Amino acid sequence: MDGVSAQVSLKAHGDAASPDPGRFAVEIGDGAIAGIRFAQPGASPLLFCHANGFCASTYRRVLARLAADFDVFALDLRGHGRSSLPADPQRFGSWVAHAGDIAAFLDAAPAALGVAGPWRLAGHSMG
Secondary structure, three states, X not given: OOOOOEEEEOOOOOOOOOOOOEEEEEEOOOOEEEEEEEOOOOOEEEEEEOOOOOXXXXXXXXHHHHOOOEEEEEEEOOOOOOOOOXXXXXXXXXXXXXXXXXXXXXXXXXXXXXXXXXXEEEEOOOO
């Protein structure tokens, strides 16, 4: 993806039960998609997407348990959490924009965040 940039602030998360992931933001076109990461370099990347009305950090305790086996990423989808993507309900009347944002993140993540390997995807409701 052209013009990809990332702001990355990853904290060490200690053991897999820690609720303190690092945060990231990746530019994907009309704004930045933000999220949290339980970094596990070399592990298979797992992307988690939240339900409507929640944000990524709502799931941090559950996701921390997965960090022993995966490099866990959880997004703040458009209109949620720290993402700066526009979320005008008059303009976005379906989940299609969210699907496009997820696809754009998956395209940008290898260069922006140094992620390699096939992704595993998981989510709750809208995610």
